[in-house]
Amino acid sequence: QVHLVESGGGLVQAGDSLRLSCAASGRAFSNYAVGWFRQPPGKEREFVAAIGWSGGSTLYADSVKGRFTLSRDNAKNTVILQMGSLKPEDTAAYYCAARRGVELRHQVAYNYWGQGTQVTVSS
Numbered sequence: 001q002v003h004l005v006e007s008g009g010g011l012v013q014a015g016d017s018l019r020l021s022c023a024a025s026g027r028a029f030s031n032y033a034v035g036w037f038r039q040p041p042g043k044e045r046e047f048v049a050a051i052g053w054s055g056g057s058t059l060y061a062d063s064v065k066g067r068f069t070l071s072r073d074n075a076k077n078t079v080i081l082q083m084g085s086l087k088p089e090d091t092a093a094y095y096c097a098a099r100r101g102v103e104l105r106h107q108v109a110y111n112y113w114g115q116g117t118q119v120t121v122s123s
Helices: none
Strands: 002-007 010-013 018-026 032-039 046-051 058-060 068-073 078-083 092-100 117-122
Touching: 002 092, 018 032, 018 092, 018 117, 032 078, 046 068, 046 078, 058 068, 078 092
Parallel strands: 010 117
Antiparallel strands: 002 018, 018 078, 032 046, 032 092, 046 058, 068 078, 092 117
């Protein structure tokens, strides 16, 4: 069992940076891949980025590649999504999720989810 809590969301201006954290509790977090997903207002939830259990492999959606960086610190049970050059279209509720095994883009593959943190980017 893994319990996830996101933090770091807020209201920023276009071009700003923001750092989201996903803190995990539970055993053997280092065995889990972690994904970030977001749900823009009135739209379906979509994949943002994912990181493997060791942090050695990452996946990014094309829309955030080069702007967002995902990292993890297993000693602190934390995954960080560093977001840069933010755009109004990045406005969404951001969720982290965890699964045993490799990192994947498909949200249905993730077993554990946080409650989300809101990111709003003004133009």
